[in-house]
């Protein structure tokens with residue numbers, strides 16, 4: 338799959354822009370703040386119906402304007418897909434496929450898969466467990482719409498249970514039977530979510546370890562571990578066991594909403610003990626594994642968006658990365674860099690067709 342054309346109107350810093358891409362490698366160069374990342378973000382937006390960096394649509398409209406419009410022409414399995422995504426302040430976002438409006442943006446997810454690798458991914462290591470759960474959930478939801486529905490249902494019941502715990506505390510009362518209704522529902526949705534997360538990680542982890550091994554040249558030992566209270570007990574048992582604690586805290590302290598992924602290097606937490614280059618290699622391996630996973634799930638080769646990816650990697654790792662992504666598992670790639678000569682040199686060496694874009698103000 339590839340994107341042939343992109344046009345932007347009032348998207349972030351661009352008032353208008355039209356680009357025609359190579360089906361193989363595209364390098365987008367230019368000074369800081371010129372809009373390189375914005376071009377990748379617009380492609381991501383056409384795939385997911387929202388921006389990668391700022392999911393708030395109003396903030397993606399060029400300052401001082403009322404609306405933005407992104408249009409793209411994709412080629413997938415020999416046919417053309419024209420996607421447009423527009424947003425006007427105060428109105429509903431509009432996403433169209435070949436001129437036909439989607440009722441719900443979620444119906445479009447998975448049709449044109451893309452994977453973004455960006456410096457913003459560092460949040461996966463540095464931020465709280467919610468970011469890592471979102472990563473897992475995003476991957477599973479691409480191919481499983483029931484998963485997303487169960488997740489939303491779980492979150493709904495969870496906030497109802499938390500409201501009830503607050504009500505009990507405020508009114509100095511308690512009703513075990515009432516609470517049990519919510520426990521049963523959390524158990525129902527939670528079990529299914531847990532099983533799917535476990536199945537996903539069983540498939541994903543070896544893909545990830547393999548990508549890391551290639552990028553680092555087997556330099557270091559790393560691990561990715563799925564942590565969940567449900568490894569020991571089911572949701573119902575956990576909720577019952579922690580009932581007194583939850584009543585005191587006035588929120589639900591156990592369940593799949595507390596799951597996490599643990600990242601380790603040589604047995605120690607990546608966040609504290611990984612160097613910047615090791616952390617970057619780790620994140621790239623996570624995303625390339627995501628690429629492999631989506632490729633299998635969707636039966637389509639996703640577009641790979643590499644934003645500022647060479648920074649902080651040593652020459653060997655850059656060489657390994659380029660070797661990886663020029664393999665036959667990859668199709669269309671976008672690379673942004675502030676140094677056009679560096680990128681061109683790296684890309685030229687692959688022997689693949691490529692196109693250079695230099696953005697200027």
Ligand SMILES: Nc1ncnc2c1ncn2[C@@H]1O[C@H](COP(=O)(O)OP(=O)(O)OP(=O)(O)O)[C@@H](O)[C@H]1O
Nearest residue numbers: 349350369370371372373374375396397398399400
């Ligand atoms: N809604 C908006 N309206 C106008 N400009 C915006 C808006 N949102 C972001 N910008 C600006 O868009 C510009 C382009 O940002 P972008 O991240 O694409 O730059 P870049 O070329 O990738 O830079 P770098 O090399 O520093 O990563 C920035 O100057 C940013 O401040």
